[in-house]
Amino acid sequence: MSVVTPFPSGRGPAQVGWERLEFLTIIDLYGRMVAAGHWRDYAIRMDRDVAVFAAFRRAAERPEIRIEKRPALRQRQGVYALFGEQGQVLKRGQELKNVLAPIERRLMRLVRD
Template structure:
């Protein structure tokens, strides 16, 4: 031990190096990336499966970033995504954590409930004469 006093979780050693307590280190590390929960992902994949069955969508990608989770939908895997379904918890208290964005970056629908936001993909049936 050194003869120097302990300071707020940091210990000083005789060679000048600082020793940090484990619980402080765990609190200071970066937060876990934002992820879709099982039920959220189930609702998204249900829409995805329907659209693949109709031949409109072909591929998808899931990104889990530090501040948001993104489910991207593609017509072909080498192109820009047709739609991005995003979960951004920072916007949960304001506009809603979930949003659907098109290729051009325009937000098609935003809200607090994922089921309501995903209704943007529901098609309106038309009467054919």
């Protein structure tokens, strides 16, 4: 007759994603860096345990920066992490705006020059 599909258990979400305000904050920064002529492309990846936003100077390169959201690290280093081009951790924290502060400072230097 009919097939009953079981309701998913309380194991958490199937994938981690960006909330609207987080994504708007990141896209706002990305747009200002594009307007300054520094970034040209971006990529987004959402997996079971991490959501990643990567910004590129050119499409064929490694990303200049990577912003990761890992909710599993909420109680340890912080949900958000900013990685540089070589994979080094530039900043970690609980607040996205604080983690993006090094890029904001770089943007101020780009616009001033």
